[in-house]
Amino acid sequence: MVEIQQILQVIKLGERLKKELRHSWLSNGRAESVAEHTWRVSLMAILVEKYLDKSLNMEKLLKMITIHDLIEAKVGDVPAFDTLYDSTVKNAKQQREMQAITEIRDMLPDPLGNEIYRVWMEFEEKSSYEAKVANALDKLEAQIQHNEADFSTWIEIEKEMTFRLGVHTAFDSFLTKLKNEIEKEGAEKLERAGVDISVYTK
Numbered sequence: 001m002v003e004i005q006q007i008l009q010v011i012k013l014g015e016r017l018k019k020e021l022r023h024s025w026l027s028n029g030r031a032e033s034v035a036e037h038t039w040r041v042s043l044m045a046i047l048v049e050k051y052l053d054k055s056l057n058m059e060k061l062l063k064m065i066t067i068h069d070l071i072e073a074k075v076g077d078v079p080a081f082d083t084l085y086d087s088t089v090k091n092a093k094q095q096r097e098m099q100a101i102t103e104i105r106d107m108l109p110d111p112l113g114n115e116i117y118r119v120w121m122e123f124e125e126k127s128s129y130e131a132k133v134a135n136a137l138d139k140l141e142a143q144i145q146h147n148e149a150d151f152s153t154w155i156e157i158e159k160e161m162t163f164r165l166g167v168h169t170a171f172d173s174f175l176t177k178l179k180n181e182i183e184k185e186g187a188e189k190l191e192r193a194g195v196d197i198s199v200y201t202k
Contacts, residue, residue: 003109010107016073023079024142025149032145034069034077041065041141045133051174056130064123064134067116071100080142080161097124129171136175139168140182147185151193162186163200 017035024032042065049058069077075096078089105117123131143165146158165183169175190197 006107006109007112010070010104013073013104013107014070017069020072020077022077024145025153026145027148027150029150034072037141037145038065038069040144041134041137044137044141048137048174048178052133053172053174054129056133060119060128061130061134063119064130065137067119068123068134068138070104070116071097071120074100074103080139132171133175136168136172136179139165140175140179143182143186147182147189151189159190159195159197160200162190163197 014035017038018033020034021031022034022037024037026032042062045058045061045065049056049061075093078093101117101120105113107113108116122128123134126132126135143162146154146162162183163186165179166176169179187197187201
């Protein structure tokens, strides 16, 4: 009974991700939740699996995708652009996230808590092919959502980040092709808005 209660409290913790909003907007103008982002990253994983350069452990991949943002139920969402050029903010974010995943691990019974912790750490360290794929899909989904949002929601740094996805996908040829298509859509959106993209593509 104790184990059921422990598991249930983490399931309930996950409800916060339905309410935690990201700096991303849907095509209808509503802010996106963390849970919605995670769901579509999972969908992407299912759809691209057969086209990746290497076979992978799909169960592990989906676990990583599902778990990696769970810490945001405790610490909230920090947009990637907040840490891009600020090491102080990045380090503080990492410390808060480590504390959060440790707390989540300790909320669960063994060995489940330690498994969740290991999967999260593997994602963060990008120490496996599955982790690299999960990270790439996470970044690509965010750009797809930006492309779908009204351009008025974009901030300046998001224009630059449209062309910074390659560092996350270079390890896999299919993900690179997918990135190219997503980047092309972003570039077209910028150009339609009258933005000179040459300043970002030099």
